[in-house]
Amino acid sequence: MASEENKPKAQDNSRRQFLKAGALAAAGFMIVPRHVLGGKGFLAPSDRLVIAAVGVGGKGESDIQSFHASGKAEIGFLCDVDDTRAANTRQRFPKAKYYKDWRELFDKEHKNFDAVSVSTPDHNHAITTLAAMQLGKHVYVQKPLTHDIYEARVLTDAAKRYNVVTQMGNQGASGDGVRQLREWYDSGAIGKVHTVYCWTNRPVWPQGIPWPTAKAEVPAGLDWDLWLGTAPYKDYVPKLVPFNWRGWWDYGTGALGDMGCHLIEAPFRVLDLDYASDVQASVGSVYVDEFKRGYFPESCPPSSHVTLTFPKTDKTKGPVTLHWMDGGIQPVRPEELGPNEVFGDGGNGTLFVGTKGKMMCSTYGADPRLLPTSRTFEVKPKHQLARVPGGAEGHYAQWVEACLAGKGKMEVSSPFEIAGPLTEALLMANLAIRGVDVRRSKADGTGFDYPGRGIKLLWDNQNMRITNFDEVNQFVKREYRSGWTLGA
16 A cells, blocks of 8 residues: 555645636526436426435435435436445446546536535545535535534534535434424423433444454455545555444544434424533443453444533523433433333433423434323324424435525425534534543553543533643544645
């Protein structure tokens, strides 16, 4: 594998070139010329959204199919660094032009598409998304919105400036369940919530392990340098691609990144939560010998329990304490739940604890229940919230329709103005998790101290920094690899 110095510096047909070329596009929604759409029986240009998809395997593959199933989306362009992962989607949409580098796609084709779907590993979400927004393209981005808190704040602010429709891929935000929870809560069914528990059986990939020492040849068809993107250069190792990257801090955001947006979205929406004020964490330990705890700072831990405090909102009586548990850890079962009734969905769930009662749901806010569950069918709120056609699966068509209508004309369930603060909350939880592995050498040279363990981190939201433990602020905004920059 070539060294970092010998790698092309982001191939230098960079953002500056395509942003300049696309300056006119930034003014608003592009209408695709009739000759580009072509074909017998095509829809009028104003009724068809032409999408360029970046990351077309795995979740990207299913996202693309869902956009297309809306009946109003044309999959015009496909982009993936891995030809093998892209094969199914390329076969399904043979007329879509294929690229490996999204920068080349944006540079050459920005006049020929209206919107961008981003389904890459977390560490490359922000740079691709912001570049698309700066070209005036509507964007749909898989969860979590970004890898870093700083990136989330940048995209949240950008959503206010650019005339584009934004949506994060936490489809439960469009589901009926979260709306039912809101209706129960707004009707006073459980009083005022003061505590929330969210839990997951993730990770379902390796975590709490050392970086692999085995070397391997880069698989045919995979552009490893492009896959790394903004991350530090490392030689290719087996089993990182296409999925296990989630457990490594350089690329993923652990169990919180995978499931946090699905499980914490419901309390965010029901209680109008915003930015947290403090956070603390404990993590599962891995012992490599007798009384010898392993130290693997590059890897997310095998399990964690994080406690976030959110300030009072108009819907709460005071601050709200939110507990996050992963690695199979679960809160104590509510007394109101029958002994044979499933807690959450068995592996994942959200529990609201109010002054007059409790309610819970499964992943995506699905299967909402009041406790005891007999109340579920007894309490009928007086008001109703509009449902998204198709529920959670309608999340995709909702975005397509909103893009065709233009920004501000139709509601979307997870615009960046909501998705950004939600993403920041789970990334702030990760600050406390990563703080556990921050260490300082002891003055006498006999080992290390771990000052981030057993403390509460205080958050200065305006300045995006922890005020009482500076070492973790390095994770608020990471440094990109040479040749990659996130424009303002």
